[in-house]
Amino acid sequence: MLFLLGCSTYNQSIAPYYKSVSAGNYQQAEKDLSNTGALKKSRNKLLYLMEKGRISHLNAQYDTSNKYFNEADQLLDQGLTSVGDDAVGVLLNPAAQKYKGEDFEKFMIHYYKALNYLYLNKTEDAIVEARRITLQAQAQGDKFNNKDSRYSNDAFSLTLQGMLYERNNDINNAFISYRNAAEVYLKSPDKTYYGTTMPLGLQQDVIRTAKLNGFNTEADEFERTFGIKYEPAKPSEGGELIFFWENGRAPIKTQVDLFFSLIRNSNGDLFFTDAGGGILIPFNYDGDRSKVNTKSVESLRAAFPKYIAQAPYYTSATLTTNNEQIAFSKAEDINELAFKTLQQRMLNEMGKILSRLAVKKIAEYSIRAAAKSNGKTNDLLEGIGYGIQLYSLLSEKADTRNWQSLPASISYARIPLQKGDNKITISLKNAQGATETQTINVEGNGRLKFYNYATLK
Incomplete structure (x- = not known):
């Protein structure tokens, strides 16, 4: 029983790679990844594919990267839920089930696949990825009630979708995507979306593409809504560059233990409550509720996942090109997404975990009570009862898995390019105020180009 499951978190099990x-x-990371036993388990296949796709992308192996991401997509399309996997979750714990991915992780697959295709000059494949973003959004909409405030769309992915359509000179669909992204922000009570305010660049893109389509009424309405007057700049001869800055490291998951008791209200309904009485969760028990002894289900230890944020090494960055300094706008806060989406589903997660523990506890109590019937003790039944108790104790574990090579946030800037060679410098500032610079060369060819830069300290 002691070897039933290791007590380390997922982050600890992949520590060398991370x-x-x-x-x-990144080259060493690829070797470390291949030698990480935890990721070779079948239940972690999706995680393995996402990490392989990510590290291949960081190593500029774009074809290889998409090979892994496409396989991950196929797994998600086929579905990772089964009766057997559900049974594992009930009898053991969620960490023993197949990893099914966080909702925002599924959108991030499309981001990296689209960039890979663009870097391989496969524009049509990148457009297919843009359309898949819509399908992913629809899947999220089906998962949650449209009136629900939970994460059912991704503003950054819709913005990216608009950029991809614009890259393909499909200005009509570009406008629709930019507009949809803007509406995600506008529908929020405080006009922010999971830690990000609407980027000024997105506001300008909505108005600009509306005007390019001849939708002047819509352009005027959005100018009033955003409170800006937008005058399109003269197109640059060399086109434009969209520069993505992927900064910091995604939060890691750890385990936190909470203790609950089972109570019965005046109607005979069963509820779980924590020690402070601040949490009340219904227990939907399929058996005879009247025969459930609540005294037998006291002090349940339940293990829950909890995110821990990691402070990024770099706190800000700017771009400089042709003696012009350009600021970044944050477009995706993965830290905030991780914390908020886990919080939104926590009550549901608690209900599942506590129900699983209570069923085990009721079975244990029933067997131990039967072991002492008629004034005699049945050693075998008593031993089985203690065995269930020990099994419940040792098997309880939170699911601490997540895609950990993702950045903490993604910011972007749109840069005008001159015809021919362009030198672009990114200046990175850390918490101590020290600045580091890196210069890249981009060939301006009159089209919209993309570049992503990662600082994963």
Whole structure:
């Protein structure tokens, strides 16, 4: 029983790989990933494919990266839920089930696949990825009630979708995507979306593409809504560059233990409550509720996942090109997404975990009570009862898995390019105020180009 499951978190089990990623040693990280036993388990196949796709992308192996991401997509399309996997969750714990991916992780697959295709000059494949973003959004909409405030769309992915359509000179669909992204922000009570305010660049893109389509009424309405007057700049001869800055490291998951008791209200309904009485969760028990002894289900130890944020090494960045300094706008806060989406589903997660523990506890109590019937003790039944108790104790574990090579946030800037060679400098500032610079060369060819830069310290 002691070897039933290791007590380490997922982050600890992949520590060498994660350390190499954080150090920017991506070639070593690829080797570490291949040697990580935890990721070779079948239940972690989706995680393995996402990490392989990510590290291949960081190593500029774009074809290889999409090979892994496409396989991950196929897994998600086929579905990772089964009766057997559900049974594992009930009898053991969620960490023993197949990893099904966080909702925002599924959108991030499309982001990296689209960039891979663009870098391989496969524009049509990138457009297919843009359309898949819509399908992913629809799947999220089906999952949650449209009136629900939970994460059912992704503003950054819709913005990216507009950029991809614009890259393909499909200005009509570009406008629709930009507009849809803007509406995600506008529908929020505080006009923010999971830690990000609407980027000024997105506001300008909505108005600009509306005017290019001849939708002047819509353009005027959005100018009033955004409170800006937008005058399109003269197109640059060399086109434009969209520069993505992927900064910091995604939060890691750890385990937190809480204790609950089972209570019965005046109607005979069963509820779980924590020690402070601040949490009340219904227990939907399929058996005879009247025969459930609540005294037998006291002090349940339940293990829940909890995110821990990691402070990024770099706190800000700017771009400089042709003696012009350009600021970044944050477009995706993965830290905030992780914390908020886990919080939104926590009560549901608690209900599942506590129900599983209570069923085990009721079975244990029933067997131990039967072992002492008629004034005699049945050693075998008593032993089975203690065995169930020990099994419940040792098997309880939170699911601490997540796609950990993702950045904490993604910011972007749109840069005008001159015809021919362009030198673009990114200046990175850390918490101590020290600045580091990196210069890249981009060939301006009159089209919209993309570049992503990762600082995963």
